[in-house]
Each structure stands twice: as C-alpha cells, then as structure tokens.
C-alpha cells in the first residue's frame with residue numbers, strides 16, 4: 025500500500041543546514057520512497073532557500089499568517105518534493121534560520137515557527153488541492169505545534185508523528201503569546217501547550233502526536249529518566265509504547281569516499297592506502313607538522329552538549345602524547361577561545377577553524393585518523409556515522425546513539441574483528457584521557473587499526489534498515 029507523508033522541518037539539506045536535523049530531513053524522504061512512501065517536505069522560505077528554488081508553482085495562499093500574507097510554493101530539488109512557505113514578513117531577513125546576524129534569537133521565533141506549524145496543519149487538512157497526506161511527521165520544536173493544531177481541529181486529520189532530534193531545544197515562550205497562536209482556550213492546559221506557566225511547543229506536540237519517535241533506542245530510554253528527560257520525562261513515560269527510538273542513517277551517496285568531490289583522493293576499504301593522500305592534504309590545509317602520530321579531529325557545534333570543553337582542556341596532553349588535533353566548529357565563545365589558545369600554544373600540532381564549512385568537514389573525515397565525539401548526551405549523532413563511512417575511527421562517549429552505532433574495540437570485539445571504534449565513559453576529563461591513551465595504543469598497531477577501519481567502512485550506516493522501521497511504524501499507524 026502506498027502512503028503519502030507530509031514532513032514539516034525548519035531546515036533541510038541541501039537547501040539550508042545548521043545541524044543534523046537538516047541531514048535527516050533531507051535524506052529520510054529519499055529512503056522512504058524505496059518503501060512506497062511519498063514524502064512532501066514543508067519548510068520555511070529563508071532567503072537562501074528562495075534563491076535556490078527559483079520560481080515554482082504557487083499551490084496555496086494564506087491571507088494573514090501571523091501578520092502577513094504567505095504562499096506555499098511547490099518545487100522539486102535533488103529528488104525532494106518541496107513545499108516552501110514563502111512568508112517574507114517572517115523569513116526574509118539576514119542571519120540564520122534561528123538567529124540574527126548578531127547571533128541572537130530572532131525575537132519573533134515564536135511566530136515564525138508557529139506559522140510553519142499552522143501552515144503544516146492546514147496543508148495536512150487539504151489546503152493544497154489534490155493533496156491529503158496519510159501522515160504528518162513534525163521534526164523538533166519548530167514543527168511541533170503541527171499536531172497540536174490538528175488535534176484541536178474538528179475536521180478529519182491524518183495521523184501525526186513528532187520526531188525528537190534533541191530534547192534540549194523545546195521552544196518555550198511566555199504565556200502572553202498564547203492568545204496569538206489561534207488555539208482554543210482549552211489548549212491552555214496540561215494536555216495542551218501549557219508548560220510550567222509558559223507555552224511549550226515541543227511539550228504540546230509530544231502530548232498531541234499519535235506517535236513520538238526519537239533518533240536512537242538508547243536516547244529513547246535516556247529521556248525517560250529525570251537525568252535525561254529535560255523536564256519532559258514524566259510526559260514521555262506517560263506515552264508508553266508510543267515512544268520509539270530509531271537510529272539515523274546517512275545519505276551514502278553524499279558521503280562516499282569513492283566519489284566525494286570535496287576530497288583530494290578517492291579510496292575504499294579495499295584501497296585504504298590512498299587515504300594517506302588525504303591525511304597529507306589535511307596536514308597542509310591546517311599547517312600541521314608532518315609526523316607519524318594520528319590526527320584526532322572534531323567537527324561539531326562547540327557546546328556543552330558535545331563535551332568539547334573536555335577536548336579543549338585536554339589538547340596539550342593529547343599533543344604531548346604524539347597526536348595532533350584538528351577542530352572545525354563554532355559555538356560557545358569560551359570553547360572557541362580555549363581551542364584558539366591551544367592552537368596558539370601548539371601552532372603546528374593543533375589546527376583550528378572557527379566557523380561552519382560543509383566541504384571542509386568531508387576533507388576532515390577523509391584525512392583524520394579518528395573523530396572525537398565526547399558528548400554529554402547525544403540523541404543519535406551523525407559525525408560518527410560519517411567517520412565510520414570514511415574510515416575515520418569514531419572515538420565516542422557511551423551515551424545515546426553513539427553507544428548504539430559504534431562497536432568498542434574491547435578485547436572480545438577486537439579479537440572477533442568486529443570493532444569499529446573506541447567508546448569511553450563517563451564523559452569526564454580523566455575518562456577522556458584514558459580513552460585517548462587506549463586509542464593511541466590501538467593506533468600503534470597498524471594492522472589492528474587497519475582492520476578496525478575496514479570494519480568501520482563496512483558497517484551499514486545507510487538509511488536502509490531504519491527506513492524500513494519507519495515505514496512499518498507509519499503503516500501500522502494508518503491502520504489504527
């Protein structure tokens with residue numbers, strides 16, 4: 025049976041990306057197509073997005089969507105069937121999707137993303153002639169009011185799913201905005217959007233959705249606990265078997281070391297020697313001294329969640345052990361400063377690029393020996409999956425999706441030849457250094473390291489298995 029699904033997301037690769045949400049929102053539709061699920065994706069018409077789509081078909085209009093007119097433009101790009109919400113009063117401005125050019129949240133984010141959800145709900149109920157989806161999948165807090173708007177409507181509606189990519193971001197706003205959301209008074213309740221006296225977008229969506237998914241089984245367990253639930257564990261426990269964790273995949277055609285246009289030299293698990301050229305190129309690009317030791321890399325938002333303060337603090341110790349460090353990232357200014365200071369102390373052993381650079385991230389995965397991901401929590405994580413695919417050994421903390429996707433090189437796994445990385449825990453400075461020491465011992469055995477790289481590169485990190493799980497869940501949902 026073929027199904028039709030409306031996906032609602034605030035960022036979608038390759039049109040606009042600030043993090044992993046975009047990768048998933050851009051790749052999952054292509055994987056679901058293999059299971060006879062046709063996905064249309066609704067996203068905001070930010071300036072970058074409008075530039076890329078050119079002209080499309082105006083499929084429906086809203087005369088007044090949170091203070092101005094809006095048009096939904098239909099177009100296709102890179103295999104994606106897109107519905108772009110062109111609402112200049114909300115999205116036509118400088119800065120990023122969520123923040124101003126100065127780095128502050130857009131002051132009307134509450135309206136910008138309530139509008140996305142409201143348009144999503146209208147489309148789900150037939151605003152575009154000839155399109156009535158069977159299911160709506162709302163990604164993260166920015167889209168989470170979609171199921172809320174649908175739940176309060178008394179017209180027929182599709183089944184609804186909220187997918188949580190990161191419970192830390194909840195979209196919480198003062199109660200004063202409630203009157204502007206266009207929800208009935210009954211929605212100001214514990215079953216609605218009320219959350220400790222504020223309006224909680226994600227909270228409302230988690231309550232209203234027919235099904236809640238998150239991006240790994242371990243994270244699905246962690247968020248049921250007070251330590252991992254970010255205040256929502258009670259609600260989530262109440263959802264029982266309506267909460268399911270499914271590991272992310274990656275787009276293996278975008279991330280393919282045999283064809284990647286961003287890297288100096290193509291290679292495969294059968295032709296790993298060629299990878300060395302990428303390591304040399306990376307040394308050149310970062311001005312690193314050419315040495316025998318490994319290059320340990322970071323490609324990440326530089327935030328507390330990602331535990332990168334731990335790496336910044338450990339830089340000198342890592343370098344003293346004969347390794348070099350490469351960092352590509354931006355985020356908290358304190359962590360950026362720590363890395364820049366580590367570079368100043370070790371200019372030819374610690375390379376740092378503050379900023380966001382998609383193609384550089386490919387060259388790092390192709391040239392570094394290991395990718396460091398010491399997250400304090402990690403719903404799934406994609407960089408370790410890119411690392412596996414590129415033979416850049418993941419060095420990860422034992423949390424969330426990191427624990428679900430990497431096989432630690434312990435004695436049993438190493439002797440069975442199935443290890444794909446190094447897992448350490450808990451995410452603290454001493455445990456990190458103990459893990460680094462273990463990784464360096466493994467690296468000192470070239471044959472063992474190569475065997476780990478081959479296992480990593482042969483791991484199935486595609487969407488294949490997970491898309492099937494989503495497809496089965498979606499089909500079950502429509503049968504209820």
Ligand SMILES: Nc1ncnc2c1ncn2[C@@H]1O[C@H](COP(=O)(O)OP(=O)(O)O[C@H]2O[C@H](CO)[C@@H](O)[C@H](O)[C@H]2O)[C@@H](O)[C@H]1O
Nearest residue numbers: 043044045189324325352353379380381385403404405406
């Ligand atoms: N400076 C930089 N330059 C270039 N590229 C950079 C970069 N900084 C980050 N990236 C890229 O951004 C993406 C980050 O994705 P992650 O899944 O690792 O984390 P994120 O916290 O954004 O996503 C959230 O959603 C995803 C998707 O579900 C979950 O996997 C994750 O656990 C959750 O926190 C990767 O593609 C990475 O390569």
